[in-house]
Amino acid sequence: MASYEEVYEQLQGKTGTDPDVEKELCRRIAEIESTDGVVENLKKSDWALSWICIAVGTFLPIVIYAIKLGITNI
Amino acid sequence: MAAFNANREAQFGLLPITKEERVYNFRDASSISVGLSIATWAFLIGASLALFVDFWTAVWGTLAGNVLTVLVMTWMPSLSGAKYGVDGYTGATSFMGTKGKNIILVCVAIFIVCWDIVLSVLFARSVANVAAALLGKEAMGHTFEIVMAILCMVITFFVVWKGPIVIKKFNNIVAPLMCIVVIMLGIILTVKIGWGNIAEAQPLMPYESEWVNFLIAVELSFGAGLSWWPEMGGIARLCKTSRAAYWSNMIGLVLAATVATGVGAAACLTIGSEDPTVWMLKLAGVGLGIMALIFIAVANVTSCGTITYTMCLGLKGLKALQGKSWGLVVGVFCGIASVALLFGADWIYDHFYIMLGVTCLFYVPMTAIASVDYLLLRKQHLSVRDMFDKTSTSKYYFWGGFNWVAIIIFVAAMLFYLTIFDPAMLVPHKMFAYATGSIGAGIPTAIVYYIVMKAFVVKSGKGGYISEK
Structure with missing residues (x-):
């Protein structure tokens, strides 16, 4: 299961977005990756x-x- | 500085949408789908088919074309969009590369500008015909129409600026109204002209071979179905389930579109006018005709808003526009569409059928590549973090940010398509009678892409594919 810290460590400075947006992006990615997607196939x-x-x-x-x-x- | 608003960033930017932010259930998604498909472009598509085939052939051709392309085309953008909360352009990173997806974005932006122009012209002609009927004039003049078309883009700007909730409200009102309009026009056609005359009306400019004419109707419907690609991911990411994202398209883009296209074809075949803003007044009379035209004007704004919203979401993902405000991105896009409208509105509107053909040329290879990549090579698993990593550490960086295998096969497939069907002149070549342009180019593209990717890319470890070795 992906953690926010792990995702943020990997993506920090690589997304081309503002720091606030980047932190939120990583939080969301961690949430989505934790269940391999938001909804079922x-x-x-x-x-x-x-x-x-x-x-x-x-x-x-x-x-x-x-x-x-x-x-x-x- | 304004406070950071995550929900706003998600709805108006590139952030993936999480479960609790999803706003569309099956009914909402179906309404949007119906609102999109049943706008006046369905009547224009019907008119294009009437050039080649009679009424029933147009209906069956439309159904055949829409079912296949709408379902296959949505496999990648809708299913991955619903699953991971990303729009189709972000999803395209997985098969085109972190920079390669911009090729898709630029090409699609050109298509969307053209569609916006068509819808704006329809809005303008609807308003102009209503005004002329009310003022007792024969016509309102070209300048009036251009001003109204630009007004349509201005209204579109405000709708898109307000975002998906406003678009949803618009669609929930417009979709039922448009259904009423289509049913009403169908009834009027039946009463005034009669089923016998509609069924017996002959196509306007057919080829000698009835079989080829039928396949051209199917091919143009393939184009109509495929042309929804840009909207699919943007809508699916807001859906609460995969089924809502996927099956809602059958309600709107297939069933509703087929009915509306049939009405358009019947009207064109029997009244002889390709322009729905003209035949509606002739057919329904001033009272009902004006009402129908007003609904259609509103529906065009809704459609314009939906396609522009999803396009601008994609543009927000571009490095140059990421830091810009949502309003600025929407404003620039609507501005470009307005300028294009000033110079090419009539030409694009009058050559609408060419757009359908060229749509196939572009979207057939992309749909084939995207579907094979997502379903067969990646088995419906994407890495969200790698879609947002713009650097060479992303799995989707491939070679210099481009998946050159996909790009080369993409270009080769387009050239191959041209050997089967000339979309600019709508001239079929010899092989067209046996495979159609889209099936003839799409299936080989899918097979070649799968084999080459399996043989070279998956084994090499590029692209983050799951290697079975």
Whole structure:
């Protein structure tokens, strides 16, 4: 788990910001890194739903139109 | 000297947003997404599609293009933005390098200026047409429109200066109103023109091959979907969950955008005008037309505000602007957009469809590289401290601050895209009929980037990738 002191020691003078902002930045980074992010990643069900949306919403209409119109060039 | 205000610095600057500062739930994020997508650019996109395809093909083409690109494009900026509280430009450090991300920033800034111009012109024409209708004049004149367009940028400045809470309030009002406008226009179109006539109306300037026309509609919709990239990180970092940041885009940028684009296409096909500020009065009559135009004028300011806010957040990350006040950064950007507006407003507005094509040229390689980098190479783990370390000690410093592998593949992918589709003239080449420009260039880019990075960069220990050896 990252501590504020550790982050500040590593970043001091390297962020290009004012000292006040830099201290606050390091505090926030320590907080975010302590849990590897603020919010959880998407779940597997979200990814599955994404691929279903892409298959049904994008590829199915393209396939249907390819069959309906035939693949022809200009 | 004013007291240091951490919350203000986070909302108006580069500080990552922590959990307790998140202000957008799923409903808020969806409202913003709907407010963004259903603004008048959706009608313009519909008009662009009407050049090539009929109504139903435009609807299916829009859906096909938006679903793929909106979902894939948001994988990196939305998911990393929500997880780590950083905007898309800061996140871009991980695949472009600490200095390389500025290339993205400059290119995107040019796109955003163009979008701001389009929205400002639409605002101006809406106001001008309302004024002309009320005064009983035929038109208000070019000078009036330019003054109104600049007024739009001035209002945008004040909205963005006040920050995300004001933008959220604007969107929560505008999004439902715009939904009403779109439904109302759909009903009027149905009643006055009839579904039969809408469905049978022929495209205005199609190619001979119906298949190619359909793919051009899909390609332009890819451009429309990808063009939301700059906003994704800035909005996602304020979301309370990953799901709110990710799925809200399906509500606004896919579903709402498809409906509004369909209305735009139907109106253009049947009324023959590409300009929504013209066809709305013709279609809805003076009373309802004026009301719709007023809503649209307000919606354009909201959209302008949202895209300008996220852009200025990115600009605040530039070394030269880090010490400057939020108001100054927003003022300079709106000022540049206003000057550009004076010189190129009409040309950009009249060649709107070219913007969609050029958008694909730029965003397809970036989306492919960013998605592979974040999901496959980094497995959704970023080092926040290294994104903010501007020196050579950062893991994301790569070579001199640039990930040259990403940059070279980026440029090569753009050149390859041009061999499939000419976005400036909307001329498809032979391979377009089999792959489209975006899929044809995007998939090879993703594969080549993955292989080259795995083979050379990950093994060398550069870039902070997790090596499996």
